[in-house]
Amino acid sequence: MASLNLVQILNGLTFAALLFIVASGFTLIFGLLRIVNLAHGALYLFGGYVGYTVSGMSGSFALGILASMLAVACLGLFIDQGLLRFVRGFVLREVLLTLGVAFVLNDLALVIWGGDTFSVEVPAILRGAVHIGGTFYPKYRLFVLVLGIFTFIGLWLLLNRTRLGALIRAGVDDAEMVEAMGINIRRVFLATSMLGASLAGLGGTVGGAFLTLYPTADSEILVFSLAIVIIGGSGSLVGAAVGALLVGLLNTIGQVMFPELAYFVIFGPMAAILAFRPLGLFGRAT
Amino acid sequence: MLEVRNLHSFYGDAHVLHGVSLEVKAGEVVALLGRNGMGKTTLIRSIMRLAQPQMREGSLLWKGEELKHLTPHEVAKKRIALVPQGRRLFPSLTVVEHLTMLKPASAKHGWTVNRVLEMFPRLAERKNHRGNQLSGGERQMLAVGRSLMIDPELVLMDEPSEGLAPVMVQHLETIIADLGKTGLAILLVEQNLYSALSVASRIYVLETGKVVHAASVEEVKKDQAPLMRFLGVH
Numbered sequence: 295m296a297s298l299n300l301v302q303i304l305n306g307l308t309f310a311a312l313l314f315i316v317a318s319g320f321t322l323i324f325g326l327l328r329i330v331n332l333a334h335g336a337l338y339l340f341g342g343y344v345g346y347t348v349s350g351m352s353g354s355f356a357l358g359i360l361a362s363m364l365a366v367a368c369l370g371l372f373i374d375q376g377l378l379r380f381v382r383g384f385v386l387r388e389v390l391l392t393l394g395v396a397f398v399l400n401d402l403a404l405v406i407w408g409g410d411t412f413s414v415e416v417p418a419i420l421r422g423a424v425h426i427g428g429t430f431y432p433k434y435r436l437f438v439l440v441l442g443i444f445t446f447i448g449l450w451l452l453l454n455r456t457r458l459g460a461l462i463r464a465g466v467d468d469a470e471m472v473e474a475m476g477i478n479i480r481r482v483f484l485a486t487s488m489l490g491a492s493l494a495g496l497g498g499t500v501g502g503a504f505l506t507l508y509p510t511a512d513s514e515i516l517v518f519s520l521a522i523v524i525i526g527g528s529g530s531l532v533g534a535a536v537g538a539l540l541v542g543l544l545n546t547i548g549q550v551m552f553p554e555l556a557y558f559v560i561f562g563p564m565a566a567i568l569a570f571r572p573l574g575l576f577g578r579a580t
Numbered sequence: 581m582l583e584v585r586n587l588h589s590f591y592g593d594a595h596v597l598h599g600v601s602l603e604v605k606a607g608e609v610v611a612l613l614g615r616n617g618m619g620k621t622t623l624i625r626s627i628m629r630l631a632q633p634q635m636r637e638g639s640l641l642w643k644g645e646e647l648k649h650l651t652p653h654e655v656a657k658k659r660i661a662l663v664p665q666g667r668r669l670f671p672s673l674t675v676v677e678h679l680t681m682l683k684p685a686s687a688k689h690g691w692t693v694n695r696v697l698e699m700f701p702r703l704a705e706r707k708n709h710r711g712n713q714l715s716g717g718e719r720q721m722l723a724v725g726r727s728l729m730i731d732p733e734l735v736l737m738d739e740p741s742e743g744l745a746p747v748m749v750q751h752l753e754t755i756i757a758d759l760g761k762t763g764l765a766i767l768l769v770e771q772n773l774y775s776a777l778s779v780a781s782r783i784y785v786l787e788t789g790k791v792v793h794a795a796s797v798e799e800v801k802k803d804q805a806p807l808m809r810f811l812g813v814h
């Protein structure tokens with residue numbers, strides 16, 4: 295049994311940061327719209343491919359990020375307004391519909407980009423390694439860590455310091471009551487859908503640079519996101535952050551110390567948390 | 581101002597309101613009495629056009645305009661506010677956030693955060709507390725204050741005194757009476773006859789989904805016998 299070193303801990307943390315970016319969008323949608331969006335992983339992968347193509351063609355990583363967020367936000371808009379509106383209120387149909395969207399998106403991606411593995415090109419200033427704690431660590435992964443932290447701060451400010459944020463939180467608590475106060479809750483839902491989707495797109499491009507993009511990457515990220523939301527409690531930003539940290543670090547511990555039990559190391563503790571807090575660490579009954 | 585005519589409401593196949601008709605005139609405080617399970621909340625939810633119950637017959641006229649086909653937020657935009665049974669505050673929001681979610685704190689016209697906080701000094705002291713950190717009375721004040729932020733002409737209050745200590749109930753009666761004096765129309769659901777009589781000018785009694793008695797407060801004060809029949813214990 296090996297023990298953890300600094301590099302592995304940093305790997306866990308940077309993976310957690312990426313997971314947070316993706317899962318924060320997932321938890322917002324889950325918490326507010328009560329939809330387990332099984333297309334979230336596909337949105338991640340699709341966003342990654344878009345980011346790969348646009349950054350490759352334009353030579354700009356930032357442009358790739360922007361394009362992936364925009365493209366996936368539009369997909370989020372289409373899924374909500376074009377598809378989900380016809381099955382609103384039927385939970386099982388909603389979930390199955392998002393699963394269908396995931397299959398369609400993945401096939402579409404296969405047609406457009408083929409089955410090869412791609413890696414989003416990292417801009418020059420983020421290449422190479424930095425020296426920390428007597429060892430070298432890739433600059434890019436530290437960038438992802440910082441980006442994850444900024445995403446958390448940005449979302450926290452949005453949710454806690456703006457009126458839209460207050461409406462989103464109120465909607466997670468009691469959507470009907472928000473509606474009864476004269477707010478068109480559907481618009482708040484839509485804004486949240488698009489925001490959540492764009493975070494998946496951001497994750498796709500950013501993750502595509504160090505985890506690479508390949509046809510089954512979507513379900514891997516989806517499973518992690520699900521675990522995070524279940525651990526953290528749906529709709530809770532802090533829950534998503536804590537869940538991401540736990541899953542990211544447990545994933546590293548699993549891979550390093552118990553490679554043959556890697557999944558169990560994540561889902562065992564998840565089951566234990568659920569046994570004591572069925573709504574997740576920061577979940578609330580409604 | 582609000583005219584409910586022959587309203588039939590259902591939860592699925594359960595027929596709960598059987599042709600309810602009642603009226604609230606501008607600036608009037610009207611009490612709706614009835615024991616548990618008689619359909620008071622169902623009536624309030626029907627007027628607000630919430631997803632449940634479904635309204636299958638009748639009409640809801642607001643200043644002569646039909647509300648039947650509106651969504652809840654459109655009803656609220658017509659300046660009909662709801663103080664729901666059980667308060668239903670938002671646990672994630674602070675007191676101030678409950679009051680600023682509709683208009684910015686800097687808004688000047690109509691009801692403002694400051695005006696609500698002047699009316700409820702206890703809330704001013706607890707501005708940054710969350711809904712679930714308040715006492716029962718404070719919660720109810722916040723539920724009333726929140727409803728005022730839409731600048732209503734009519735407020736539907738569903739059992740605001742439920743679960744409150746007697747002192748708080750009296751305080752609430754004063755508040756409702758004061759609001760009534762500002763020209764606000766109120767449809768007040770109550771189980772306690774005396775509480776209702778102290779603030780309302782007219783009453784309706786609902787029994788198993790029908791209005792079985794309607795009277796002015798003067799009539800009731802002269803002769804309570806018919807009312808007692810419907811309300812039982814009070």
Ligand SMILES: Nc1ncnc2c1ncn2[C@@H]1O[C@H](COP(=O)(O)OP(=O)(O)O)[C@@H](O)[C@H]1O
Nearest residue numbers: 591594596615616617618619620621622623632
């Ligand atoms: N969501 C619901 N689904 C089915 N039946 C309901 C629902 N809500 C209330 N009812 C039934 O409708 C009747 C009236 O309830 P309600 O309007 O809540 O009464 P009140 O507010 O006068 O106590 C009761 O018989 C109750 O059981």
Ligand SMILES: [Mg+2]
Nearest residue numbers: 620621622665
């Ligand atoms: Mg009731």
